[in-house]
Amino acid sequence: GxxxxxxxxxxxxxxxxxxxxxxxxxxxxxxxxxxxxxxxxxxxxxxxxxLISSWDPNSQTSAINANAGIAPVRVDRELMELIERSIALSELTDGAFDISYASMDNIWKFDGSMVRMPAPEVVKKSVEKVGYKKIILDTKKQTVFLSQKGMKIGFGAxxxxxxxxxxxxxxxxxxxxxxxxxxxxxxxxxxxxxxxxxxxxxxxxxxxxxxxxxxxxxxxxxxxxxxxxxxxxxxxxxxxxxxxxxxxxxxxxxxxxxxxxxxxxxxxxxxxxxxxxxxxxxxxxxxxxxxxxxxxxxxxxxxxxxxxxxxxxxx
Ligand code: ADP
Ligand code: MG
Ligand code: MG
The missing domain is CATH 3.10.520.10 (ApbE-like domains)
Structure with a gap:
């Protein structure tokens, strides 16, 4: 057969x-x-x-980002678990891996549009928003809260x-x-x-x-x-x-x-x-x-x- x-x-x-x-x-x-x-x-x-794209304005990830410093966002269990595993990976790598790197997306462009190094103050101000410990999860309510305004997550890596x-x-x-x-x-x-x-x-x-x-x-x-x-x-x-x-x-x-x-x-x-x-x-x-x-x-x-x-x- x-x-x-x-x-x-x-x-x-x-x-x-x-x-x-x-x-x-x-x-x-x-x-x-x-x-x-x-x-x-x-x-x-x-x-x-x-579900996970931070480029798609209708994704749950974009909703989390839009509510940084404002309010927790209820998400699907699947996204919640991906974020939980991402945080565990941050811990495993001493923070080398960090989905909250994404607030740096505005500063560094790798599409050929960047002609000079960003100013050190600009980098410094932006990196203050990075930090996986500021991603607050409530597993019972199934919500994700980026606790600082301007924070952003992205799953590019x-x-x-x-x-x-x-x-x-x-x-x-x-x-x-x-x-x-x-x-x-x-x-x-x-x-x-x-x-x-x-x-x-x-x-x-x-x-x-x-x-x-x-x-x-x-x-x-x-x-x-x-x-x-x-x-x-x-x-x-x-x-x-x-x-x-x-x-x-x-x-x-x-x-x-x-x-x-x-x-x-x-x-x-x-x-x-x-x-x-x-x-x-x-x-x-x-x-x-x-x-x-x-x-x-x-x-x-x-x-x-x-x-x-x-x-x-x-x-
Ligand atoms: P590729 O884009 O070739 O798959 P990677 O898997 O290494 O390469 O992912 C790089 C992407 O991950 C970057 O374009 C960015 O979106 C995101 N990123 C950059 N730095 C970090 C980091 N320290 N932790 C997590 N994600 C990151
Ligand atoms: Mg990767
Ligand atoms: Mg990759």
Whole structure:
């Protein structure tokens, strides 16, 4: 029948969601089933985008931001839990990861529109609004309150990973035997290719985007690359990543690419961003303390640094 191992189809689709390219791959018994799975994944990612986007004025996240310093906002349990996990990640990374970095969005622009460094007083004033400890949760009332006026949260460093996890979960629960969810380099896989071989994952070479730095089989779990080669600014020959150090209000420097392997794309996504902020020494030290987590860092000199548990062959 159609479900014999040899008759499986592999289907792909590319869509633009969350301001990013998603490449979806699914293995199914036939085209109809495969397309249904792809539609299901796209629906799930679009649903999450409507809930968590800080760009969409109608999202619950935008309602939280609009009410900063004014009033708590009641949100869906799902958003509440994402914020709870985000705060736990802030604690885990000593504040390197912080969804309240977002009040800095007005100061630092990485779309080419910024021609000079912002004035130090401006950065200082804005960074005063950053701080995950000022995100007040009431789990009973299911409300979120940003306790300072002008505060803002954004899920740019974790949302794609979360969406990739949720899409994978949904497809697995509906019987999809194998697939890849790739959110512009935040990816997770499950199952195997139709021919029985493992999925192969290529890690981009930050020195040359069109060349893979390494290729490796990914059995279960996620791999996420956070790189500054797509979005950064340069002043006085210093390269500033689109990742903000929440303590200083200045963008991270010194690293051009971080790849994190972890059981979930959400965790890998958040940690990749965090390592950028923590720097290579502290970053690797932190990663080494976490079970089933590994990372590869490429610094601004092009040197490669690997965490303890990494087994990978560079190309
Ligand atoms: P990518 O955009 O390539 O997925 P990241 O996952 O590292 O890269 O996310 C970077 C984005 O996260 C930034 O564009 C910004 O929206 C947000 N961000 C920046 N600094 C921080 C931070 N310290 N903690 C949490 N989110 C951040
Ligand atoms: Mg990230
Ligand atoms: Mg990311």
């Amino acid at each position: 159609a479900d014999a191992a040899g008759a499986q189809q592999m289907l792909h689709r590319r869509v633009l969601l969350m301001g990013s390219r998603f490449d979806l791959t699914v293995v199914a018994a036939n085209d109809i089933a495969g397309n249904a799975y792809l539609d299901m994944a796209i629906g799930e990612i679009a649903r999450i985008e409507r 974790i949302g794609k990973g979360y969406a990739a996890d949720k899409a994978k979960e949904l497809l697995m629960a509906n019987g999809a035997v194998a697939g890849i969810i790739n959110a512009s380099g935040d990816m997770n896989t499950w199952g195997k290719q139709p021919d029985g071989s493992d999925w192969m994952v290529a890690i981009t070479n930050p020195m040359n985007k069109n060349k893979a730095f390494a290729e490796l089989p990914l059995r279960q779990g996620a791999v996420v690359t956070s790189g500054d080669y797509e979005r950064f600014v340069e002043f006085d020959k210093v390269r500033y990543a689109h990742i903000i150090n929440p303590q200083t209000g200045y963008p991270a420097t010194g690293i051009i690419s971080v790849t994190v392997f972890a059981p979930s794309a959400e965790l890998a996504d958040a940690l990749a961003t965090s390592v950028f902020v923590m720097g290579k020494e502290v970053g690797i030290d932190r990663i080494d303390q976490l079970p089933q987590v590994a990372c590869i860092i490429i610094d601004d000199q092009g040197a490669v640094h690997k965490s303890k548990h990494i087994r990978i062959n560079e190309k």
